[in-house]
Amino acid sequence: MKPTALITGASSGIGYEFSKLFAKAGYGLIIVARSEDKLIKLKEELGDHPVLILTQDLSKPGAAKELYEKVRQQGRTVEVLINNAGFGLNGDFDELAMEKQQEMIQVNITALTELTHYFLKDMKNAPLFDIPKGVLNVASTAAFQPGPKMAVYYASKAYVLSFSEALVEELRGTGVTVSTLCPGATETNFFSTAQADHIKLRNNTMSAEAVARAGFLGFVKGKRVVIPGAVNKSGAYLAKFMPRSTGAKIAHYVDKS
Ligand SMILES: NC(=O)c1ccc[n+]([C@@H]2O[C@H](COP(=O)([O-])OP(=O)(O)OC[C@H]3O[C@@H](n4cnc5c(N)ncnc54)[C@H](OP(=O)(O)O)[C@@H]3O)[C@@H](O)[C@H]2O)c1
Numbered sequence: 001m002k003p004t005a006l007i008t009g010a011s012s013g014i015g016y017e018f019s020k021l022f023a024k025a026g027y028g029l030i031i032v033a034r035s036e037d038k039l040i041k042l043k044e045e046l047g048d049h050p051v052l053i054l055t056q057d058l059s060k061p062g063a064a065k066e067l068y069e070k071v072r073q074q075g076r077t078v079e080v081l082i083n084n085a086g087f088g089l090n091g092d093f094d095e096l097a098m099e100k101q102q103e104m105i106q107v108n109i110t111a112l113t114e115l116t117h118y119f120l121k122d123m124k125n126a127p128l129f130d131i132p133k134g135v136l137n138v139a140s141t142a143a144f145q146p147g148p149k150m151a152v153y154y155a156s157k158a159y160v161l162s163f164s165e166a167l168v169e170e171l172r173g174t175g176v177t178v179s180t181l182c183p184g185a186t187e188t189n190f191f192s193t194a195q196a197d198h199i200k201l202r203n204n205t206m207s208a209e210a211v212a213r214a215g216f217l218g219f220v221k222g223k224r225v226v227i228p229g230a231v232n233k234s235g236a237y238l239a240k241f242m243p244r245s246t247g248a249k250i251a252h253y254v255d256k257s
Contacts (some may be wrong), residue, residue, distance in 0.1 A: 002026055002110055002254065003026075003028070003077060003079035003080065003126075003129045003131060003133060004027060004028040004029070004030060004077065004078050004079055004080070005022040005028070005029055005030070005078070005079070005080035005081075005082060005245070006029075006030040006032065006071065006078045006080070006081050006082065006115075006119070007019050007022065007029065007031055007032065007082040007084060007087065008032045008033070008056075008058065008082065008083055008084050008111070008115070009031055009032070009033055009138075009249040010029075010031035010032060010033075010042060010084070011033035011034070011035040011038035011039055011201060012033075012035075012037060012038060012188065012189050013186070013188030013189055013208045013256075014138065014181075014183065014186060014188060014208045014211055015033070015082070015083055015084040015085065015212075015214070016208070017209045017211070017212030018082055018084060018136075018206045018212045018216065019042055019046070019138075019211055020045075020046070021051045021129075021213060021216040022080070022082075022193065022216065022227055023046050023051070023159075024053075025131060025216070025220070026048040026131060027079075027080060027105070027131065028049075028051075029049065029051045029052070030048070030052045030054060030071060030076065030078065030254060031043070031051060031052070031053055031054070031070065031190030032049075032054050032055070032056050032058075032067065033055065033056075033085065034055060034056070034057050035055075036053065037181045038055065039053045039055065041061060043119045048122070052074060052076065052103055052201065053097075053215075054067060054070050054071070054088040054089060055075055057086050057163065057190045058106065058107045058111035058132055059103035059104075059106045059107050060106070060126075061072065061106065061110075063070070063106075063111055064110070064111045064114030064115045064117075064139065065114065065118065066195070066229045067109065067115065068115070068118040068119065074172070077085035077122055077126060078119045078122065078123065079107060079123060079126050079129065079133040080132070080133060080134060080135070080136065080139070080219075081116065081119045081120075081123070081134075081162075082135075082136045082137045083111075083112040083116065083135065083136070083137045083138060083198070084102065084136075084138040085107055085111070085113060086104075086106070086107055086138060086156075087104060087107060087108070087153075087189065087193050087194065088150050088153035088193070088194035088196065088248060089101060089104055089150065089152070089195070090149055090150055090194045090195050090196035090199070091149060091195070092149065092150065093151045096152075096251050099199050101152045104152055104153065104156065104214040104236060105152065105156060106158075106201060107157035108153070108157070108160065108175045109156050109160070112160060112163075113195050114192065115164065116163075116167070116233070117138075118204055118242070119135075119224055120135070120167075120176070122203065123135075123176050124171075124174055124175075124176055125254075128175050132177045132219065132220055133175065133176060133177070133218070134176045134177030134178055134179070135164070135166045135167070135176070135178045135179070135227060136158070136169075136178075136179050136180075136215060136219045137160050137163075137178070137179070137180050137181070138180075138183070139157045139158075139160040139161045139164070139180050139182045139230075140153075140157040140160075140182055140184075141182050141183065141184040141227065141232050141236055142154040142157040142158075142251075143157040143158045143161035144158075144182075144235070144236050144239040144240075144247070144248070145239050145242075145244060145251055146244060146247065146248040146251065147246030147248070147251045147255075148248055148251060148252040148253065148255065149251075149255040149256075150194070150196070151256070152252075153170040153194070153250070157182075160180065161180050161182065161193045161225070162176050164179075164180040165224065165225070166237075168224050177219065177222045178224075179215070179218050179224065179225070180224070181211070181214070181215035181218065181219075182224065182225060182226065182227045182228075182232070182236065183206070183215075183227075183228055183229075184204075184205075184206065184227075184228070184229060184231065184232035184235065185195055185199070186206050186207070186208055186211045187189070187205045187206065187207050187208055188208050190217075196255075197242070199254060199255055200253075204226070204229075204231050206228060206229050206232075208230075210228065211228045211229075214226055214228035215228070241242065
């Protein structure tokens with residue numbers, strides 16, 4: 001039997017590319033997002049590869065439990081969970097609608113945490129395959145410093161990184177891998193959703209395919225943290241030694257300039 005990878009946010013960008021890579025590596029897929037039409041198109045593209053489509057709005061409280069139950073009702077188990085769904089919002093914290101920011105916390109933090117909780121127990125009991133089992137969480141280079149004008153988004157990604165690194169230690173020796181992918185600016189719908197196209201224009205963006213490939217390879221090699229691209233790696237390295245106030249000033253400058 002093939003192990004199964006569940007990928008959230010598979011309808012576009014990095015998640016769409018992950019789907020193609022994990023399918024090629026032999027994993028059966030469960031693809032998740034709100035846009036059913038895009039998921040159907042992706043399934044068609046993957047030909048006769050085993051793909052289950054589950055539509056779910058992860059911004060709704062209780063969505064992760066609901067998704068877990070749907071997977072169980074289908075009699076399926078998940079050997080790899082890819083928590084990729086996420087979005088950002090650009091603007092002054094007090095001006096951005098609190099409801100939208102709450103939805104962001106729900107998708108970027110709550111759903112990711114709850115999905116990991118539900119699927120991890122099953123994953124620990126799953127047999128070992130010749131390809132790894134575990135969790136691949138998508139954070140961001142935003143995890144390494146505070147981000148004025150995207151304060152909640154940056155903080156949400158810092159949470160993802162810290163949470164995932166703690167699990168690496170908890171799960172040592174269990175055969176369950178936990179990797180965190182920290183992309184920098186990537187060519188996807190992210191910036192238009194965040195109303196932050198002005199930032200994208202000033203960044204050295206990578207393709208979604210290259211970012212997903214780095215994440216996939218990092219995960220199969222059991223890497224703890226994967227930062228794709230030399231520029232992003234250098235930025236993350238510098239952030240370690242920089243006062244956090246300087247990091248915040250630089251992020252603010254990039255937004256304003
Ligand atoms: N692009 C970048 O520069 C960049 C940099 C660092 C990190 N990231 C992270 O990479 C991940 C993927 O983003 P992307 O760049 O590929 O952007 P994207 O093209 O906008 O893709 C976002 C994915 O998340 C899904 N999603 C959003 N809200 C959702 C919800 N409420 N319920 C279920 N699914 C939802 C979307 O599907 P539907 O709309 O169909 O629901 C879509 O498949 C995110 O976690 C993002 O924070 C991106």
